[in-house]
Amino acid sequence: MAYLVNHPDVVPVLSSRFGKGATAIDKYLELDGYQSARKALEKGADWIIAEMKASNLRGRGGAGFPTGMKWSFVPKQSEKPKYVLVNGDESEPGTCKDRLIFEHDPHSVIEGVIIAGLAINAKMGFIYLRGEYRYLLKIMERAIEEAYAKGFLGKNIFGSGVDFDVVSHTGAGAYEVGEESALMESLEGKRGIPRIRPPFPAVVGLYGGPTVINNAETIATVPHILRMGGVEYAKLGTERNGGTRLFCLSGHVEKPGVYELPMGYNLKKMIYEVGGGIRGGHELKAVVPGGSSTPVLLPNEIDIGMDFDQVGKAGSMLGSGGVVVLDDTVCIVEFALRTMKFYAHESCGWCIPCREGTDWLKKTLTRFHAGGGVSKDIDNIKYLAENMMGRTFCPLGDAAAMPTIAFVKKFRKEFEDHLDGRPCPYAHSKEPALV
Amino acid sequence: MNTASNTIFSPELAARFDKLVTIYPLRRSALVPMLLYAQDEKGYLSEEVIAEVAARVGVTELDVRNVASYYSLLRMHPVGKYHVQVCTNISCMLRGANEVFAHCKKRLGIENKQTTADGLFSLEEVECIGACSWGPAAQVNYDFYENLTPDELDKVLEKYRTNAPPEDK
Numbered sequence: 001m002a003y004l005v006n007h008p009d010v011v012p013v014l015s016s017r018f019g020k021g022a023t024a025i026d027k028y029l030e031l032d033g034y035q036s037a038r039k040a041l042e043k044g045a046d047w048i049i050a051e052m053k054a055s056n057l058r059g060r061g062g063a064g065f066p067t068g069m070k071w072s073f074v075p076k077q078s079e080k081p082k083y084v085l086v087n088g089d090e091s092e093p094g095t096c097k098d099r100l101i102f103e104h105d106p107h108s109v110i111e112g113v114i115i116a117g118l119a120i121n122a123k124m125g126f127i128y129l130r131g132e133y134r135y136l137l138k139i140m141e142r143a144i145e146e147a148y149a150k151g152f153l154g155k156n157i158f159g160s161g162v163d164f165d166v167v168s169h170t171g172a173g174a175y176e177v178g179e180e181s182a183l184m185e186s187l188e189g190k191r192g193i194p195r196i197r198p199p200f201p202a203v204v205g206l207y208g209g210p211t212v213i214n215n216a217e218t219i220a221t222v223p224h225i226l227r228m229g230g231v232e233y234a235k236l237g238t239e240r241n242g243g244t245r246l247f248c249l250s251g252h253v254e255k256p257g258v259y260e261l262p263m264g265y266n267l268k269k270m271i272y273e274v275g276g277g278i279r280g281g282h283e284l285k286a287v288v289p290g291g292s293s294t295p296v297l298l299p300n301e302i303d304i305g306m307d308f309d310q311v312g313k314a315g316s317m318l319g320s321g322g323v324v325v326l327d328d329t330v331c332i333v334e335f336a337l338r339t340m341k342f343y344a345h346e347s348c349g350w351c352i353p354c355r356e357g358t359d360w361l362k363k364t365l366t367r368f369h370a371g372g373g374v375s376k377d378i379d380n381i382k383y384l385a386e387n388m389m390g391r392t393f394c395p396l397g398d399a400a401a402m403p404t405i406a407f408v409k410k411f412r413k414e415f416e417d418h419l420d421g422r423p424c425p426y427a428h429s430k431e432p433a434l435v
Numbered sequence: 436m437n438t439a440s441n442t443i444f445s446p447e448l449a450a451r452f453d454k455l456v457t458i459y460p461l462r463r464s465a466l467v468p469m470l471l472y473a474q475d476e477k478g479y480l481s482e483e484v485i486a487e488v489a490a491r492v493g494v495t496e497l498d499v500r501n502v503a504s505y506y507s508l509l510r511m512h513p514v515g516k517y518h519v520q521v522c523t524n525i526s527c528m529l530r531g532a533n534e535v536f537a538h539c540k541k542r543l544g545i546e547n548k549q550t551t552a553d554g555l556f557s558l559e560e561v562e563c564i565g566a567c568s569w570g571p572a573a574q575v576n577y578d579f580y581e582n583l584t585p586d587e588l589d590k591v592l593e594k595y596r597t598n599a600p601p602e603d604k
Binding site: 081090091092093094095096098099124130131132133134135167169170171172173174175186187188189190191192207248249250251252256257258288292322324325326330335338339342345346348 | 458459460461463464465466467468470471492494501502505506507508509523524525526528529530562563564565566567568569570574577578579
């Protein structure tokens with residue numbers, strides 16, 4: 001069972017029901033569950049969107065787009081049915097937060113979908129889980145059944161006269177499907193290939209209807225915002241970055257784990273106090289602050305608040321909340337190679353700069369790390385990555401290029417060391433067969 | 436096609452599929468989950484599975500193959516009864532996943548994407564499975580195992596070898 005770690009600085013909003021048996025609907029109701037949905041039904045769409053805007057909630061999937069604003073883009077009148085789609089295809093390396101939500105508080109996701117549906121006047125919502133999360137799909141399916149049995153889903157929800165259906169759906173293994181347009185393709189029973197935009201999903205989305213797509217954490221936060229009030233929720237975070245989020249600490253910290261901390265929480269403090277510092281006697285080498293696609297930060301760059309704006313100003317991104325900590329035993333070239341191997345594996349092949357670029361970079365980095373590098377490779381790696389940027393339909397190409405550029409820029413010496421000390425001068429703690 | 440017709444699936448799964456195609460605005464949306472559930476029961480996507488799924492969803496077999504080939508969990512060939520999937524992505528790698536994976540290969544006597552001679556185990560190096568804070572992690576079929584070491588992995592394998600938990604469908 002995945003669990004949440006405690007620390008005095010943790011602010012449990014989203015995680016307030018974790019570990020309390022809230023997967024069962026009666027327990028969820030006892031813990032104020034479905035109160036926000038009732039309130040939303042009573043107060044109507046304009047009120048919901050106003051509260052969401054006031055909350056300064058920004059999308060927890062990675063892009064950080066203001067949720068209230070996203071919902072307000074959906075046209076009020078539409079000939080085609082509108083939909084809510086929850087992205088639970090959590091696959092960004094370093095990220096393991098949505099898993100906890102589905103495991104401990106599935107009804108908060110359902111309640112969030114209902115509220116999003118009310119906000120845009122949709123009659124149907126989908127909760128898409130990655131295929132690997134089979135045990136969570138079962139939890140989700142059971143929760144949906146319970147909600148139907150109570151009359152919270154289906155015809156005339158909560159006796160309000162409004163109909164709303166929720167369907168849970170499983171993927172079958174594909175990082176790319178976490179991108180919103182690929183997610184819709186996948187849900188429509190196709191290969192998860194991105195769509196060209198515009199039109200944006202808010203106008204032409206799932207089955208051609210206007211669609212709101214939100215990350216599972218974003219949606220699960222919604223009932224809490226309506227319960228607390230948007231302004232109160234916003235106050236927990238920093239300017240334009242409301243509330244709290246689940247940070248997934250992984251890698252070389254003493255106490256890896258998922259922690260709910262306020263937006264803007266200091267990264268250095270997160271690593272050294274919340275995470276217990278770097279594992280036994282080692283020094284910090286680098287931090288990947290928001291999942292594998294975000295540019296790496298050096299130890300002297302981590303005295304920053306973890307919100308979208310401050311991490312952006314530091315040259316990286318807050319991303320999905322996956323904080324990956326690297327100590328002094330890590331070979332950056334190997335780390336860059338492993339990252340690129342992932343993107344080459346996951347590129348859907350639709351856009352040539354991504355398909356060819358990731359594969360070429362993987363091959364170059366493999367050869368380079370194995371001791372077959374030449375000095376011009378270093379600039380070539382950077383040049384290749386730079387020329388993938390912005391030249392693909394979806395952000396996967398950028399996601400592969402951005403960290404690569406940062407690795408070369410910030411750890412150029414380490415690349416050069418591989419030319420002098422071939423094959424890998426940092427191989428001391430590695431399994432020999434794999435180097 | 437419905438349960439009353441000829442089906443290669445168990446009555447329970449056939450009934451589930453009958454329902455699955457009705458819950459979406461478009462029938463085709465049932466395709467990916469149906470392939471995964473069919474694979475859970477049959478082990479892989481055989482010609483027969485693809486033919487029946489195509490008929491149930493109302494698309495061509497080529498369409499089904501085209502979609503199936505995109506998803507990394509879907510496979511066109513049999514694997515071991517217990518499919519061991521070791522994550523070696525960055526967070527797990529930092530905590531020793533390469534050592535766990537190398538140990539697993541040695542212990543099972545097979546390479547990546549191979550199956551043991553008795554058909555009990557197969558092994559695959561996989562990308563991030565969403566267990567980053569608890570790495571190194573692996574899945575055996577759909578069951579998660581976390582904070583692994585070579586020794587812990589041995590225990591997991593032994594558990595499946597001697598006293599396997601009920602299969603997760």
